Amino acid sequence: xxxxxxxxxxxxxxxxxxxxxxxxxxxxxxxxxxxxxxxxxxxxxxxxxxxxxxxxxxxxxxxxxxxxxxxxxxxxxxxxxxxxxxxxxxxxxxxxxxxxxxxxxxxxxxxxxxxxxxxxxxxxxxxxxxxxxxxxxxxxxxxxxxxxxxxxxxxxxxxxxxxxxxxxxxxxxxxxxxxxxxxxxxxxxxxxxxxxxxxxxxxxxxxxxxxxxxxxxxxxxxxxxxxxxxxxxxxxxxxxxxxxxxxxxxxxxxxxxxxxxxxxxxxxxxxxxxxxxxxxxxxxxxxxxxxxxxxxxxxxxxxxxxxxxxxxxxxxxxxxxxxxxxxxxxxxxxxxxxxxxxxxxxxxxxxxxxxx
Amino acid sequence: xxxxxxxxxxxxxxxxxxxxxxxxxxxxxxxxxxxxxxxxxxxxxxxxxxxxxxxxxxxxxxxxxxxxxxxxxxxxxxxxxxxxxxxxxxxxxxxxxxxxxxxxxxxxxxxxxxxxxxxxxxxxxxxxxxxxxxxxxxxxxxxxxxxxxxxxxxxxxxxxxxxxxxxxxxxxxxxxxxxxxxxxxxxxxxxxxxxxxxxxxxxxxxxxxxxxxxxxxxxxxxxxxxxxxxxxxxxxxxxxxxxxxxxxxxxxxxxxxxxxxxxxxxxxxxxxxxxxxxxxxxxxxxxxxxxxxxxxxxxxxxxxxxxxxxxxxxxxxxxxxxxxxxxxxxxxxxxxxxxxxxxxxxxxxxxxxxxx
DNA sequence: CTGAAAGCGCTTACAG
DNA sequence: CTGAAAGCGCTTACAG
Numbered sequence: 001x002x003x004x005x006x007x008x009x010x011x012x013x014x015x016x017x018x019x020x021x022x023x024x025x026x027x028x029x030x031x032x033x034x035x036x037x038x039x040x041x042x043x044x045x046x047x048x049x050x051x052x053x054x055x056x057x058x059x060x061x062x063x064x065x066x067x068x069x070x071x072x073x074x075x076x077x078x079x080x081x082x083x084x085x086x087x088x089x090x091x092x093x094x095x096x097x098x099x100x101x102x103x104x105x106x107x108x109x110x111x112x113x114x115x116x117x118x119x120x121x122x123x124x125x126x127x128x129x130x131x132x133x134x135x136x137x138x139x140x141x142x143x144x145x146x147x148x149x150x151x152x153x154x155x156x157x158x159x160x161x162x163x164x165x166x167x168x169x170x171x172x173x174x175x176x177x178x179x180x181x182x183x184x185x186x187x188x189x190x191x192x193x194x195x196x197x198x199x200x201x202x203x204x205x206x207x208x209x210x211x212x213x214x215x216x217x218x219x220x221x222x223x224x225x226x227x228x229x230x231x232x233x234x235x236x237x238x239x240x241x242x243x244x245x246x247x248x249x250x251x252x253x254x255x256x257x258x259x260x261x262x263x264x265x266x267x268x269x270x271x272x273x274x275x276x277x278x279x280x281x282x283x284x285x286x287x288x289x290x291x292x293x294x295x296x297x298x299x300x301x302x303x304x305x306x307x308x309x310x311x312x313x314x315x316x317x318x319x320x321x322x323x324x325x326x327x328x329x330x331x332x333x334x335x336x337x338x339x340x341x342x343x344x345x346x347x348x349x350x351x352x353x354x355x356x
Numbered sequence: 357x358x359x360x361x362x363x364x365x366x367x368x369x370x371x372x373x374x375x376x377x378x379x380x381x382x383x384x385x386x387x388x389x390x391x392x393x394x395x396x397x398x399x400x401x402x403x404x405x406x407x408x409x410x411x412x413x414x415x416x417x418x419x420x421x422x423x424x425x426x427x428x429x430x431x432x433x434x435x436x437x438x439x440x441x442x443x444x445x446x447x448x449x450x451x452x453x454x455x456x457x458x459x460x461x462x463x464x465x466x467x468x469x470x471x472x473x474x475x476x477x478x479x480x481x482x483x484x485x486x487x488x489x490x491x492x493x494x495x496x497x498x499x500x501x502x503x504x505x506x507x508x509x510x511x512x513x514x515x516x517x518x519x520x521x522x523x524x525x526x527x528x529x530x531x532x533x534x535x536x537x538x539x540x541x542x543x544x545x546x547x548x549x550x551x552x553x554x555x556x557x558x559x560x561x562x563x564x565x566x567x568x569x570x571x572x573x574x575x576x577x578x579x580x581x582x583x584x585x586x587x588x589x590x591x592x593x594x595x596x597x598x599x600x601x602x603x604x605x606x607x608x609x610x611x612x613x614x615x616x617x618x619x620x621x622x623x624x625x626x627x628x629x630x631x632x633x634x635x636x637x638x639x640x641x642x643x644x645x646x647x648x649x650x651x652x653x654x655x656x657x658x659x660x661x662x663x664x665x666x667x668x669x670x671x672x673x674x675x676x677x678x679x680x681x682x683x684x685x686x687x688x689x690x691x692x693x694x695x696x697x698x699x700x701x702x703x704x705x706x707x708x709x710x711x712x
Numbered sequence: 713c714t715g716a717a718a719g720c721g722c723t724t725a726c727a728g
Numbered sequence: 729c730t731g732a733a734a735g736c737g738c739t740t741a742c743a744g
Contacts, residue, residue, distance in 0.1 A: 020720095020721055020722085021721070021722065022721080030730075030731085031730065031731045031732075032721090032722085032731090032732095033723080033724080033730080033731060033732080033733095034729095034730065034731075036721095036722065036723060036724085037723090037724090037730095040723075042723095042724095045729090046729065046730085047729065047730075048729060048730090051729080051730085066721080066722070067429070067720085067721050067722065068722095069425050069426075069428035069429040069434065069720085069721080069722090070425075070429050070720070070721035070722035070723090070736090071721080071722055071723080072425035072428075072722090072736090073423070073425040073426050073429050073720090073721080073722075073735095073736045073737065073738085074721080074722045074723050074724085074735080074736050075722085075723075075736085076736070078425065087450070088444060088450040088453055088454060089447050089450035089451055089454065090447075090450070091445050091446075091447060091450075094443070094444040094445035094446070094447075094450060095445055097444055097469075098444060098445065110468065112466065112468050113453075113469050115453075115454060115457070243654070243657060243658060244657075269654075272658045275658075275660070276660075279660060298599070298625075298655065299654065299655055299658050301599060301600075302599060302628045302631075302655050302658060302659060303658060303659070303660075304631070304632075304635060304659075304660065376736095376737055376738085377737070377738070378737080386714075386715085387714065387715045387716075388715090388716095388737090388738085389714080389715060389716080389717095389739080389740080390713095390714065390715075392737095392738065392739060392740085393714095393739090393740090396739075398739095398740095401713090402713065402714085403713065403714075404713060404714090407713080407714085422737080422738070423736085423737050423738065424738095425736085425737080425738090426720090426736070426737035426738035426739090427737080427738055427739080428720090428738090429719095429720050429721065429722085429736090429737080429738075430719080430720050430737080430738045430739050430740085431720085431738085431739075432720070713744105714743100714744085715742105715743090715744085716742095716743085716744100717740105717741100717742085717743100718739105718740090718741090718742100719738100719739095719740100720737105720738090720739095721736105722735100722736090723734105723735095723736095724733105724734095724735100725733100725734090726731105726732095726733085726734100727730105727731090727732085727733100728729105728730085728731085728732105
């Protein structure tokens with residue numbers, strides 16, 4: 001029993017200042033367990049409709065919302081997953097996040113995003129305290145576009161620890177966790193075939209210095225498509241993931257003795273750099289040189305002429321990946337998934353110039 | 357005392373399967389409270405160094421990580437704040453998020469992002485369960501680019517409830533919560549002055565149909581700058597926030613009887629639409645018509661010629677806003693802040709054509 | 713310098 | 729149909 005009587009200010013009883021299930025119970029004239037049952041929707045056959053109504057009215061009157069921390073502590077689960085992406089500033093990951101968050105919401109989960117310090121490409125300073133997001137206790141992790149080893153290290157050294165259920169997106173299949181990918185190989189195959197059909201044989205490749213599965217897959221698919229055709233050749237230029245650096249790299253390609261008639265870029269951002277290089281050298285797209293991108297971001301239709309590229313289903317990758325992770329949490333190991341991309345032919349590709 | 361002895365599987369004792377402070381205590385041969393003290397860094401003067409070492413070793417050996425749910429329940433605070441943005445697919449908000457998350461991490465807070473269903477502009481389907489993010493209990497809210505009333509409604513109807521500490525970004529000052537803004541008025545003033553100095557008098561305005569403070573402020577600042585100069589006139593076209601719609605709207609402006617010599621667009625995305633319209637009408641930028649943007653997104657340097665625009669400090673808005681919110685949580689009401697933008701003159705502006 | 717105890721707000725067997 | 733009780737894993741006075 002309290003030695004000095006109940007405190008005068010009821011809010012002082014709760015650190016959060018918010019009403020609790022006990023307050024609701026008191027107002028409704030029932031026990032706290034009954035309130036809990038009603039709120040969880042587990043009352044049918046256990047609590048009378050009359051009581052249910054009383055509880056609901058009391059809850060509404062007090063503006064009651066269950067304390068998630070208490071709920072999580074009791075349940076041992078948080079219904080929260082972490083999404084690790086290289087950079088939120090890239091619209092591809094914005095769309096991926098949206099898809100993931102929507103799929104999560106449908107199953108009553110929430111997602112915390114974490115732009116990874118593994119930093120696929122951009123040289124940004126990592127967070128002061130990486131994985132601060134892990135304040136939020138986590139039920140699982142969805143990680144995009146990074147090597148499993150880097151992620152595993154990240155999780156163990158600074159993160160919520162190893163052993164959390166994990167699904168990888170846009171990452172190499174067969175390395176451990178289930179994966180959900182875009183079928184970049186099929187996309188690149190279609191793109192390269194499109195250029196071959198137009199008559200191109202001499203290719204320039206703009207690839208980022210980022211060493212991840214997705215870019216390796218693009219490279220391999222491009223090479224494989226070329227292998228089947230005689231008389232093809234290709235030169236590759238590596239570049240950091242910016243428009244400016246890509247332009248510099250493309251310039252080197254264009255200045256070669258036997259310059260390519262098509263610039264195949266591993267991303268729309270790099271293609272924008274290729275556009276700048278072509279313009280610098282006075283080359284018209286597509287009359288003098290064809291250029292292709294990958295991803296189909298906003299800039300693909302902003303550049304002039306509009307860019308032939310491969311549309312990657314970022315939103316669907318996020319949604320499918322989240323579903324896979326939640327299945328995993330439910331104890332079903334999901335199959336690896338590969339979602340079709342789509343070749344989008346616009347105005348940046350044409351037959352090579354006759355004189356070339 | 358347990359009636360049937362301790363369970364055989366230690367993991368079964370904890371729903372999370374993770375070691376607890378009790379496990380650490382047992383291994384280190386101390387009490388659980390001592391473990392807690394050591395972990396919180398509150399041991400100096402209370403626990404011997406020898407014991408501290410033992411606790412740290414035991415923690416490391418078990419891979420102990422404190423259970424956040426328990427911590428939050430006990431403390432009544434979550435060290436987590438919600439960031440509400442219109443859309444993560446817009447790079448502006450990606451950068452803003454990064455700034456906010458970094459500032460939060462520095463003070464040991466984490467941030468949950470929530471793309472608002474209030475949807476300033478894009479017609480995207482709202483989440484199945486708006487504010488599912490509120491699973492994570494919240495200490496405060498940082499909301500960007502929306503009206504206070506919409507947000508308040510959102511918080512009360514589907515969210516964590518009213519009364520949470522709140523700071524608004526890129527929103528109207530003086531409506532209640534503290535605000536952190538870009539000084540868009542100064543930016544637009546500098547931009548308009550730049551065009552006036554070049555000799556422009558007939559302006560076309562491309563403004564989004566989004567009804568928020570930031571666009572109203574841009575409009576007002578533009579008008580105010582024009583008011584001081586005789587012989588100026590302006591026509592405004594409203595458009596949805598896409599390149600395509602902006603192009604259509606710009607076309608209408610260009611087809612007027614007395615067409616403008618400068619197209620002042622409220623965002624770089626709209627400016628990209630203006631570029632398309634100019635090209636459609638065979639107008640060269642900047643020789644025949646000047647075009648300006650706002651924000652300085654990636655596309656500003658991707659378009660050709662590169663776009664004269666106003667750079668908004670998205671990252672700093674996020675960081676400053678987060679600091680303000682954390683100050684608020686500490687009990688200090690922060691001052692409203694207005695961060696300077698910067699006029700970036702590139703190649704899309706020039707004097708009006710002489711014959712015009 | 714260290715430990716036993718209370719309690720944050722829930723959920724869920726268990727009794728009745 | 730309803731309630732009393734245990735316990736999730738912490739933090740923090742309070743004793744000693």
